[in-house]
Amino acid sequence: MSKPYLIAPSILSADFARLGEEVDKVLAAGADVVHFDVMDNHYVPNLTFGAGVCKALKKYGITAPIDVHLMVSPVDRIIGDFLEAGADIITFHPEASDHIDRSLQLIKSGGAKAGLVFNPATPLHYLDYVLDKVDQILLMSVNPGFGGQKFIPMTLEKLRQTRKIIDDSGFDIRLEVDGGVSEQNIREIAEAGADMFVAGSAIFGKPNYKTVIDAMRSELTKVGSFQA
Numbered sequence: 425m426s427k428p429y430l431i432a433p434s435i436l437s438a439d440f441a442r443l444g445e446e447v448d449k450v451l452a453a454g455a456d457v458v459h460f461d462v463m464d465n466h467y468v469p470n471l472t473f474g475a476g477v478c479k480a481l482k483k484y485g486i487t488a489p490i491d492v493h494l495m496v497s498p499v500d501r502i503i504g505d506f507l508e509a510g511a512d513i514i515t516f517h518p519e520a521s522d523h524i525d526r527s528l529q530l531i532k533s534g535g536a537k538a539g540l541v542f543n544p545a546t547p548l549h550y551l552d553y554v555l556d557k558v559d560q561i562l563l564m565s566v567n568p569g570f571g572g573q574k575f576i577p578m579t580l581e582k583l584r585q586t587r588k589i590i591d592d593s594g595f596d597i598r599l600e601v602d603g604g605v606s607e608q609n610i611r612e613i614a615e616a617g618a619d620m621f622v623a624g625s626a627i628f629g630k631p632n633y634k635t636v637i638d639a640m641r642s643e644l645t646k647v648g649s650f651q652a
């Protein structure tokens with residue numbers, strides 16, 4: 425069964441010059457979680473921000489959970505920085521870690537929730553022996569590195585497969601989707617099994633964040649297995 429739905433705006437599409445205000449504004453508009461995309465210009469061909477910015481947002485007063493999506497290789501060294509910065513959830517790409525089990529343990533031992541991220545062509549078998557250590561599974565519905573890309577439809581089938589893996593396991597695991605999510609497709613994405621929705625350009629690209637988030641929530645109420 426899906427958990428109550430969470431909307432997680434990706435600050436990759438926010439105005440970096442006014443980041444604190446942007447995060448305040450999107451949370452006031454009804455967002456649940458702040459999605460924080462860390463890119464290293466190595467694992468992905470783009471460069472964003474590091475743990476210092478996460479720490480600054482916490483110091484600024486952001487109390488909503490910060491969901492750190494590490495697009496970084498290698499991952500272990502930077503995990504400590506984000507734990508120290510107060511990250512609430514840390515996810516990483518299994519291909520970017522030499523020791524996936526160790527990286528998951530590192531995150532959890534620091535008190536954060538841990539997750540694995542699957543690129544569109546990455547197989548789900550990385551989950552096979554670590555499901556008991558995973559709090560969140562993030563399926564990329566675009567290739568990582570940039571906001572504003574188009575949702576890859578094959579993700580819907582992968583979501584259904586992942587939902588079955590989670591439900592069969594009996595573990596308490598969130599299923600997050602990231603890339604090209606909008607008010608137009610959020611309903612079918614939820615029908616396929618996702619319960620946490622990252623959206624960057626669909627929210628920050630619009631003048632009124634609340635209008636978009638309200639529209640997304642209204643779409644989610646139409647899902648068969650809806651839970652507020």
Ligand SMILES: O=C(CO)[C@@H](O)[C@H](O)COP(=O)(O)O
Nearest residue numbers: 568569571572603604624625
């Ligand atoms: O991780 C990534 C991209 O690598 C995402 O979090 C994007 O930032 C989502 O942006 P939109 O596709 O919603 O514009």
Ligand SMILES: [Fe+2]
Nearest residue numbers: 434461493602
């Ligand atoms: Fe992301």
